[in-house]
Amino acid sequence: MYMSNIHSISNKQLHEGYLMLDHRASPGLTPEEAMSLGYGTEASGEKLYEAKTNHCSHCGTVVIMNPHRTRERSYCQACNKYICDNCGIGMRLPDYVHKTYTQILEEGLTFYSNFKE
Ligand SMILES: [Zn+2]
Numbered sequence: 001m002y003m004s005n006i007h008s009i010s011n012k013q014l015h016e017g018y019l020m021l022d023h024r025a026s027p028g029l030t031p032e033e034a035m036s037l038g039y040g041t042e043a044s045g046e047k048l049y050e051a052k053t054n055h056c057s058h059c060g061t062v063v064i065m066n067p068h069r070t071r072e073r074s075y076c077q078a079c080n081k082y083i084c085d086n087c088g089i090g091m092r093l094p095d096y097v098h099k100t101y102t103q104i105l106e107e108g109l110t111f112y113s114n115f116k117e
């Protein structure tokens with residue numbers, strides 16, 4: 001007999017530095033969904049997915065420290081921190097100017113305070 005999804009519990013916990021996706025009792029994410037959420041295809045399917053998380057030093061987004069990742073992770077030597085893939089790509093551009101998330105935030109605040117005057 002096919003059991004419907006009554007017991008399907010989608011547990012998505014995003015603690016500081018820790019991500020858990022519990023899809024053991026549900027079909028889970030499709031690889032496309034998992035990718036669009038930034039988890040990687042390993043997080044898809046019916047299983048428990050756990051990964052460490054970190055914050056991108058340049059834009060503040062959450063970086064999933066995927067233990068199964070084979071590609072080289074972007075890393076900023078100036079910050080001595082991991083950065084997200086998007087910022088990693090940006091950093092390779094010839095006209096890239098190094099900026100951290102905090103610097104961008106401060107510039108934004110300055111911009112808005114100037115705007116008011
Ligand atoms: Zn970033």
Ligand SMILES: [Zn+2]
Pocket residue numbers: 057058076077078079080098099100
């Ligand atoms: Zn940096």
